[in-house]
Amino acid sequence: MSEHTKEIEKEFLEYVKKMQAYNEALGLIYWDLRTGAPKNGVDQRSEVVGMLSSEVFQMSTSEEMAAYIASLSGSENLSEITKKTLNECKKDYDRNKKIPVKDFKEYVILQSKAESVWEEARAKADFEMFQPYLEKIVKFQKKFIGYWGYEGNKYNTLLDMYEPGITVDILDQVFSEVREAIIPLVKKISESSNKPDTSFIFKHFPKDKQKEFSLKILEQMGYDFNSGRLDETVHPFATGLNPGDVRVTTRYDEEDWRTAVFGTIHEGGHALYEQNISKRLIGTPLCGGTSMGIHESQSLFYENIVGRDFSFWKHNYNVLKEYGDGQFKDIDLNDFYNAINESKPSLIRIEADMLTYPLHIIIRYEIEKGLFNDEIEVKDLPKVWNDKYEEYLGIRPENNAEGVLQDVHWSGGSFGYFPSYALGYMYAAQFKHAMLKDLPNYDELLASGNLKPIQEWLTANIHQYGKLKKPLEILHDVTGEGLNAKYLINYLTNKYTKVYNL
Amino acid sequence: MSEHTKEIEKEFLEYVKKMQAYNEALGLIYWDLRTGAPKNGVDQRSEVVGMLSSEVFQMSTSEEMAAYIASLSGSENLSEITKKTLNECKKDYDRNKKIPVKDFKEYVILQSKAESVWEEARAKADFEMFQPYLEKIVKFQKKFIGYWGYEGNKYNTLLDMYEPGITVDILDQVFSEVREAIIPLVKKISESSNKPDTSFIFKHFPKDKQKEFSLKILEQMGYDFNSGRLDETVHPFATGLNPGDVRVTTRYDEEDWRTAVFGTIHEGGHALYEQNISKRLIGTPLCGGTSMGIHESQSLFYENIVGRDFSFWKHNYNVLKEYGDGQFKDIDLNDFYNAINESKPSLIRIEADMLTYPLHIIIRYEIEKGLFNDEIEVKDLPKVWNDKYEEYLGIRPENNAEGVLQDVHWSGGSFGYFPSYALGYMYAAQFKHAMLKDLPNYDELLASGNLKPIQEWLTANIHQYGKLKKPLEILHDVTGEGLNAKYLINYLTNKYTKVYNL
Secondary structure, three states: OOHHHHHHHHHHHHHHHHHHHHHHHHHHHHHHHHHOOOHHHHHHHHHHHHHHHHHHHHHHOOHHHHHHHHHHOOOOOOOHHHHHHHHHHHHHHHHHHOOOHHHHHHHHHHHHHHHHHHHHHHHHOOHHHHHHHHHHHHHHHHHHHHHHOOOOOHHHHHHHHHOOOOOHHHHHHHHHHHHHHHHHHHHHHHHOOOOOOOHHHHOOOOHHHHHHHHHHHHHHHOOOHHHOOEEEOOOOOEEEEEOOEEEEEEOOOOOOOHHHHHHHHHHHHHHHHHHOOOHHHOOOOOOOOOOHHHHHHHHHHHHHHHOOOHHHHHHHHHHHHHHOOOOOOOOOHHHHHHHHOOOOOOOOHHHOOOOOHHHHHHHHHHHHHHHHOOOOOHHHHHHHHHHHHHHHHOOOOOOHHHOOOOOOHHHHOOOOOOHHHHHHHHHHHHHHHHHHHHOOOHHHHHHOOOOHHHHHHHHHHOHHHHHHOOHHHHHHHHHOOOOOOHHHHHHHHHHHHHHOOO | OOHHHHHHHHHHHHHHHHHHHHHHHHHHHHHHHHOOOOHHHHHHHHHHHHHHHHHHHHHHOOHHHHHHHHHHOOOOOOOHHHHHHHHHHHHHHHHHHOOOHHHHHHHHHHHHHHHHHHHHHHHHOOHHHHHHHHHHHHHHHHHHHHHHOOOOOHHHHHHHHHOOOOOHHHHHHHHHHHHHHHHHHHHHHHHOOOOOOOHHHHOOOOHHHHHHHHHHHHHHHOOOHHHOOEEEOOOOOEEEEEOOEEEEEEOOOOOOOHHHHHHHHHHHHHHHHHHOOOHHHOOOOOOOOOOHHHHHHHHHHHHHHHOOOHHHHHHHHHHHHHHOOOOOOOOOHHHHHHHHOOOOOOOOHHHOOOOOHHHHHHHHHHHHHHHHOOOOOHHHHHHHHHHHHHHHHOOOOOOHHHOOOOOOHHHHOOOOOOHHHHHHHHHHHHHHHHHHHHOOOHHHHHHOOOOHHHHHHHHHHOHHHHHHOOHHHHHHHHHOOOOOOHHHHHHHHHHHHHHOOO
């Protein structure tokens, strides 16, 4: 490599570092806005967000960036980090540059209008109010796919934004397997006379005690409080500003402690990923989870595979009792376990239990695929949606607020995002299967409150790489195979057969 | 004004708005670093601070800025805001551009080294360790004065950075009056047999109760919680990110409630200033306090002139009692009032009472002036310092940690800053005198816990203008005269004569 190229590589990395620094500042601003920023300062803060975001956007599509890409692409002997950073930048550059500025501006305005219209439409359960906006958004996205191009299926281009490597072919396969396995299971449970008593879950549990318990579990998981903190918010999230500062937020419901406890475990799973990314990647776009799906695999692994496991509660149920207000006194561990694993069909995705959840996602996937392949029209969405809920879950929304209008995603044009949630679940089950080979004492670890080896395994196999590996590359390296739905199906079948004594 | 100039004015204001946006992001990062940012993220966060600060610095000295200054200076019909924004930018530009890049770089490195050496030297009470660094810093500052030029006295150039318009001539005059008045008063108090009993101050006062009381006082002051919040920190401060987001921080000492209570009132005074700056100034460098001294006048006004006033406690002593732990039971209002106004000479500035405080400042002023007029050498500072403490306060430091090494300011090259503290106190007393003409019922307002009219008066006369008016312009507009030490002298003399029954 020539001295000249070395110099350009160095400059390029400095350039990228600046973009990351601005993104980190933005990350802190978002965290602050969602955890207690004074409301009268929000308008001006939005200006700051706008300035910083557009600076990052401009840097990602600048002539300088184009020059870096042109001079470094194909260079021999670039470091692995530079090479992969360059790929990320190039992907961004291409995606953003291919959209004419005029279209992009119109689209941004449409997005922000659509989101506020959606909010009102949902409140009024009025789909027709939202319909023209959704139609325009879909039209724009189709136009963008035209600019970007596609392979195999138009919808693949959208999937690629959230889960590189995942295609309609793959999803059709795994989702149909999952659907075929879960629907009968859900039906059997509905017909079963075994119904867990869950009434104790809704007894008063003081917020500060919930917080203390949540902190205890985070600590058990291996969350590093020198590299993070737990705050309160309305819509919980985790955010990795850098690996040394990964913050978790949660929401407390004093009449349903599951919100905070399982929510914190979920966000804690995301946070462990971000805390354990290799420090070598700091200052590059590789310093983050590799995809939405792999990220979700970490949160769902902890929330559900660990957090709703019998052995986990063997250890932690007694701890929970100490913090509770006496509501667990007459509930034995088995009854407790069955109650937190209750499953019954429901209309709202974010309130769904962990068995029916994938069906909510599959419905959205099928609809999105249909939209982008011109098989479904926006105006028909309410009916298509309701029919699918009736077919898969046996229940039908009574209005569009609890149906097609329930999620914010489409109003922001985030098509292709929903599948990540179910992919994460499949990845998680597949990782668990691989983990058991290395940690045959997995159940004992859980039963003794020793979760550290689990985090270490995930760090060694997944976390540390950040975006150095693509999702399917990680999956293959860890499990020796491609995406395979059978692990999730087995997990769910075994678990719910036992819980409901089917 | 030509269309062309209008266009440039608009562009210039956009440019400046971006700088302000970056400063706001920096402000939030600093607040976060001091109120609970996870420690492992701090190194990388410092990189972010570095990137953003140097961007702002570059923008302030760019060719683009030079071009705006050149094309807009002297333009007729610019708005007042544009004109004064331009002046601020020009001042910054000139100051920064006149220092050769090489000098500036060396100086920045020296500063950061000097601060860490100072920290160690103070811990070891070892002045000789710090001396060579301080010598270099003074040398650099003298060199800078050479680049910047000066009028009348070299030290004026440094004063001008913190308190535009204030000169050695003015300070010599007012400080000598204050000195001549306070020293005999301090002496009389030392010799008086009246010593307030302060033991009740050091009885346990739970932190959460101190917080509740502090919040109550902030509310009484007119602090808007929709435009701010109160957090905990080690070294309290207030920070105005924008007028809708002005945050106060405080420190709780459970064995001395004065720390939090008077600290919060002090920072609350700063915060009221920033919350009430006209919204027209948002996005310009005019959106902030006009000088260090005027800022300090607001905090000292509230902390001392309001917060240590008898009428204020007529209302609030009963409130305080509700929050306390029984320690005020046998203390009547008079005893309480005398105790919180205790005065006795001490060595550490930040622990000084409100009578002796100005002497600490005058000592520093005299030393700084001597240094920059080649009348004092750095190596002689410990002796000069100790002699002055003995002469003015009647006490002599036993080591340099409680003497010349106590303050951080000089290690960062902040010469010219100290006088602001005493100026603020003089401004405050002078404002109070003017306020009484408009609010003849001032004592009743305090005694009834109705502080709102006081904030409204300060907003109408001072806060709203931000940097639209210079410090002495505000002083003149509000009081009809220039800086006059007699108001502070009268205030202190009346107050302490009464407290100590002299």
